[in-house]
Amino acid sequence: MSQIRAKKVAVIEKRLSLMDLIWRVLLLLWCLSIIFPVIWILVQSLRTNADFFQNIWGLPVQIQWRNYYEAWTSYNIGKSMLNTLYYVGVGLALGTFLTALNAYALTRITFKGRKLIWSIIMLSLFLPGINALIPQYILMKTLHLTNSLTGLIVLDSLGENVFFLMLLGGFMSSLPKDLEESGYVDGATLFQVFWRIIVPLSTPGIVTVAIFKFLGLYNNFLGPFIYLSDPAKYTIGVNMYQANMRMSYTADWVTMFAGVMIVMVPSIIIYILFQRRIMEGATLGATKG
Amino acid sequence: MAAEVKKIAVSMRKRAGAGKVKRQKAVFLLIAIVPSFGGYLLFTLYPNILSIYYSLLNWDGLSEPKFVGFSNYIFMVSDQFVWRALYHNLLYMIVVPFAILIISLLLAYLLNNKPYRENGFYKVLYFFTNILSAVVVALLWSFIFDGSFGLLNGILELVGIPAGGYYWLGDTRTALWALVIPMVWGGVGLYAVIFMNAISGIPKSIYEAAIIEGARPMQILIKITIPLIRGVIRVCALFVVLGTIKGFEMIMIMTNGGPEGSTDVIGLYMFNMAFGKEYHNYGYASAIGMVLFVILVAAKLILDKYYPDEGVEY
Numbered sequence: 001m002s003q004i005r006a007k008k009v010a011v012i013e014k015r016l017s018l019m020d021l022i023w024r025v026l027l028l029l030w031c032l033s034i035i036f037p038v039i040w041i042l043v044q045s046l047r048t049n050a051d052f053f054q055n056i057w058g059l060p061v062q063i064q065w066r067n068y069y070e071a072w073t074s075y076n077i078g079k080s081m082l083n084t085l086y087y088v089g090v091g092l093a094l095g096t097f098l099t100a101l102n103a104y105a106l107t108r109i110t111f112k113g114r115k116l117i118w119s120i121i122m123l124s125l126f127l128p129g130i131n132a133l134i135p136q137y138i139l140m141k142t143l144h145l146t147n148s149l150t151g152l153i154v155l156d157s158l159g160e161n162v163f164f165l166m167l168l169g170g171f172m173s174s175l176p177k178d179l180e181e182s183g184y185v186d187g188a189t190l191f192q193v194f195w196r197i198i199v200p201l202s203t204p205g206i207v208t209v210a211i212f213k214f215l216g217l218y219n220n221f222l223g224p225f226i227y228l229s230d231p232a233k234y235t236i237g238v239n240m241y242q243a244n245m246r247m248s249y250t251a252d253w254v255t256m257f258a259g260v261m262i263v264m265v266p267s268i269i270i271y272i273l274f275q276r277r278i279m280e281g282a283t284l285g286a287t288k289g
Numbered sequence: 290m291a292a293e294v295k296k297i298a299v300s301m302r303k304r305a306g307a308g309k310v311k312r313q314k315a316v317f318l319l320i321a322i323v324p325s326f327g328g329y330l331l332f333t334l335y336p337n338i339l340s341i342y343y344s345l346l347n348w349d350g351l352s353e354p355k356f357v358g359f360s361n362y363i364f365m366v367s368d369q370f371v372w373r374a375l376y377h378n379l380l381y382m383i384v385v386p387f388a389i390l391i392i393s394l395l396l397a398y399l400l401n402n403k404p405y406r407e408n409g410f411y412k413v414l415y416f417f418t419n420i421l422s423a424v425v426v427a428l429l430w431s432f433i434f435d436g437s438f439g440l441l442n443g444i445l446e447l448v449g450i451p452a453g454g455y456y457w458l459g460d461t462r463t464a465l466w467a468l469v470i471p472m473v474w475g476g477v478g479l480y481a482v483i484f485m486n487a488i489s490g491i492p493k494s495i496y497e498a499a500i501i502e503g504a505r506p507m508q509i510l511i512k513i514t515i516p517l518i519r520g521v522i523r524v525c526a527l528f529v530v531l532g533t534i535k536g537f538e539m540i541m542i543m544t545n546g547g548p549e550g551s552t553d554v555i556g557l558y559m560f561n562m563a564f565g566k567e568y569h570n571y572g573y574a575s576a577i578g579m580v581l582f583v584i585l586v587a588a589k590l591i592l593d594k595y596y597p598d599e600g601v602e603y
Contacts, residue, residue: 023399024407030396031411033474037429040440056443056546098325105321113399117326124329127337128585130483130535130556131578134563134571135336135343158328182307190317219422221538226564241542244428253438263396264421271420279416283483 020272030275038264045257051256067258075259079232080239085150087224087235088217095157095217096210100202102160103168108180121160137226147229155227156217164209167284171205172198208281211274236263308502343575346471350569361576371577374555381472381554386529388473389480396477398482398510400498402496413484416478423475427542430471433578434458434543458544461551468540468552472533472600487518527592534585555581 002270044052045067046060072078106114106121136155137146145151175198183193199206224235234242247256271278301306344361348354365371396415400408418426433440436456445452457467491514499509515522538555540546546561555577561567562574 020403020405023403024405027399027405027407029395030392030477031407031414034414037433037440038589041432053438056438056440057447101321101327105318108443109318109321111314111318117322121326124333126586126589127333128531128582131340131575132333132336133560134575134578136332136338137563138571139332139336139339154328155332158324159332160325160329184347187475190313191320194317198430216519219420219424220426221422221542222327230533237422240424240428244431244542248378255485256428257432260425263425267420267422267425271417275413275416277484278420282416282419282479283486 007039018173041257042261045254045261049252049254052084056200065256067254068262069285070255071259071262075243075255076231076234076239077236077259077262080234080236081262083149083233084218088214090150090154091156091217092210092213094153095213096206098157099161099209099213100168100199100206101194103165104172104198106165107169109174115281121162124160125162133226137164140227143275146227147233149228149233149235152223152227156220156223163284164212167281168202168205168209171202175201205276211270211277212281214270215267215278340575340578343571344579346572346575348571354572357572361573362580364573365576365580369601370550370553370558371555373550374553374558375589377552378554380465380589381469381533382530383475384469385472385533386526388469389476389529392473393477393480393525394484394515394522396481397488398506398514398595400481401485401488402506402509402514408544412482417479418475419478421475423538424542426471426475427539430474434467459548461548464544464548464552468543471539471543475539476529476532480529483525484518487521489513491517493529517565523592527589530588530592531585534588535581 043059044056046063046065047058048064049221051058051061105111106118108143140146140151140155143151179197180193183197188196220235221237221238221241224238225241228234228238229241231242240259243256243259247253345356345358346354347357347361396411399405400412400415414418421429434457436442436452436454436459439457441457442452442455456536457464458464495517496509499513504512527542535556537554537560540552540554541557541560544552546557559574559577559581563578
């Protein structure tokens with residue numbers, strides 16, 4: 001009797017382990033679909049075009065760091081990285097500061113018209129934005145903000161974002177009221193209370209907002225593509241797009257590969273540093289939005 | 290005691306410098322509200338309202354705009370390119386969310402409920418594609434799909450299938466479907482993480498009961514896990530569907546609607562009408578934008594209505 005039972009269990013286990021094998025292969029395949037192309041591009045970016053055209057599977061005979069130098073200079077990645085640094089850096093600092101200030105005012109200070117402001121902001125959840133692209137462009141043109149990185153920063157930093165407001169507002173409204181009052185007793189102004197008490201205590205939320213602003217700005221393609229017409233002002237994304245357009249004439253694959261690797265580096269660094277926060281924040285955004 | 294002292298101190302200070310405090314508050318609110326909220330009114334709300342008016346114009350951006358009433362909308366009905374683009378949108382709207390949700394549910398379930406050693410690494414890796422920009426994902430997959438030197442043909446030939454320099458994105462038969470892959474590839478990670486969080490909220494005891502009853506893993510996933518996280522799936526479905534209707538960046542970079550318009554979608558058609566290399570028609574593009582706006586809001590309302598969010602109790 002017990003022998004039969006043991007046999008039965010063994011059969012089930014065998015079946016399960018076969019299924020497990022299939023599942024593990026499946027998981028591995030998805031993993032390879034991500035890692036493999038990246039490694040392939042990395043390896044090919046270190047070969048010469050002639051070698052690559054001959055065999056796309058080959059390993060570098062002699063490592064060609066030249067391709068990276070070439071991408072940085074002749075593809076103008078150096079210049080567009082500087083542009084991106086300015087656009088992302090200033091946009092991030094200004095945008096995060098304004099968002100924190102705004103979230104504080106909208107969640108912790110009572111004033112006339114606050115409810116109205118909130119409900120107007122909530123309207124944005126119903127605005128897909130795509131139909132506003134043209135009037136927005138004309139508006140930016142009238143304000144002389146087109147073809148300018150600063151103009152783009154203005155467009156991207158001034159505005160409301162329900163996700164950020166919820167995230168920061170949630171953080172700030174959980175802080176005890178006493179904190180502010182003790183600040184006022186000590187004679188601090190409203191701005192000092194915000195800067196010295198609220199901001200340090202909301203740092204985790206602010207950092208999450210900053211990370212998402214970074215990803216949004218660094219990955220932004222459509223905005224820079226619409227508004228920047230001068231190649232000397234291109235951000236990295238637009239620059240790579242234009243380089244890829246030119247590639248149909250130049251057929252310079254390895255330099256292009258090197259360029260793509262360079263573009264990925266900042267994303268990879270940010271992801272390694274803030275992986276947990278990015279994943280948590282993204283989940284929050286989807287379940288609350 | 291201390292709290293009371295504080296209160297008194299606060300009220301004394303309030304009385305002493307009430308005017309000053311009031312002014313200070315007004316200045317603070319001005320700085321805190323006006324740039325963000327004003328920017329929102331100016332750069333978001335105002336253009337949205339203006340887009341209704343723009344859709345009634347005939348305007349190429351250079352000459353004087355001409356008011357033409359509803360003729361842009363009337364022309365749209367007979368514009369076969371609009372219908373073709375909408376048809377592609379419809380296909381994407383069905384295929385892409387379906388693929389993303391199925392794959393991410395399966396991955397999330399496996400990563401959460403199986404004790405494989407490599408799972409921790411996968412959890413981090415799978416999300417990685419979501420932080421890459423559309424440009425990087427699009428370029429990566431353009432390299433993969435290339436006919437002469439692409440990775441896909443290379444792999445096919447390695448396993449003995451002659452690809453014959455087939456351009457996956459250059460042929461009207463495959464371009465539309467080839468684009469589905471990077472869209473799914475770039476989106477699965479996020480939803481897998483969301484589903485993982487939702488699944489880990491389900492009490493273990495429910496699974497144990499099912500395992501004792503002899504349920505198989507697939508049965509557990511379909512009969513227990515999915516019904517229990519229905520609410521989260523619904524929100525995600527809404528997100529992906531709306532994203533597929535209005536998204537066009539990746540398509541623009543990889544094929545720009547070609548070959549022969551076989552990958553054109555409505556957002557891209559509108560975008561090229563407004564900002565493309567050929568002639569511009571701001572009025573007509575705005576009219577298409579308005580239709581897109583209506584479709585998106587309708588899709589949101591329909592999905593909200595027909596996929597009710599029922600509270601789940603464990």
